Amino acid sequence: MRYSRVGLSGLVVSRVGLGMMSYGDTSRRAWHLDADAALPLVRAAAEAGGTFFDTADMYDQGASEEVTGTLLREVFGSRDDYVLATKVYFPMGDAPTSRGLPRKHLHAAVDASLRRRGTDHIDLYQIHRWDDATPIEETMCALDELVRAGKVRYPGASSVYAWQFAKAQYTARAHGWSGFVSMQNLYNLAYREEEREMIPLCRDLGVLPYSPLARGFLTGSRTRGGGRSTVRCRSDPLAVDRLPLSTVGAIEFLGVVVLALVGSHSGRNLAALALAVGGVAVLTDVRLAGERLGFGYAFANCVGFMLYMVLGHRIATTGPGWRT
Incomplete structure (x- = not known):
């Protein structure tokens, strides 16, 4: 396992983290696992050197945080051996004060997350979305208060527009508050x-x-003909909403085919290759996005994707030849 600092902060995490959304209340999703079923997976992640575990308060209405806290206490010998991350924004009750990013909810939500996880601090506390109803000054000030209170080590963000993220960072810097260390x-x-x-x-x-x-x-769980090979892809509505097959073009399916071919050559599975190649894309800041201009766009994406695959194959077979 390789480890990296989160941006320029002092927070060190494993390069591959484990998302805990799938673990919690099995009655809510067919593909969710309870604590007993999740334990071997969390243990395997820890034995492989994983130290970063991420969830959110709204996953299974808190059940994911409870399972996460229980499993990590069982797998690790010390709280200092792993990094806990969670998120806040979505409703945690029917009351209008139980959602969003106002000061009242942030203070209440962090205390609830700490109780569910059985710990006294959260390493990375991320806003799950942007809150149009709350001034960003209030949100950033409240996050800074949580840092100064020792309940949160670092604030982070998730799923906002670039201009919103920039506005939040500027606001924090202008007031001397703790800014986001991650996206x-x-x-x-x-x-x-x-x-x-x-x-x-x-x-x-x-x-x-x-x-x-x-x-x-x-990983090849879906086909252009509509076939679905796993419990999750058959029962997870977001798998369809965020990547409907009607909008998936030949380039995306070509990517899965290329991953399979490279995987058979290197002896790595599709999941490992996809993670490696995606990581290379972030690390090298290779930019492939562009306007959809027919064949020219498709050709450029093919070339770019093959570049990703070459670099990913290097990681899968020999390891990176440069420091990251």
């Missing part, structure tokens, strides 16, 4: 829109892509 955004080989603005904006920050396997698409 957790949707980014994978099938969705590279973030290469336009967000990833270049995060040159000095940590980029923590979520859904690096495109909800299983890059």
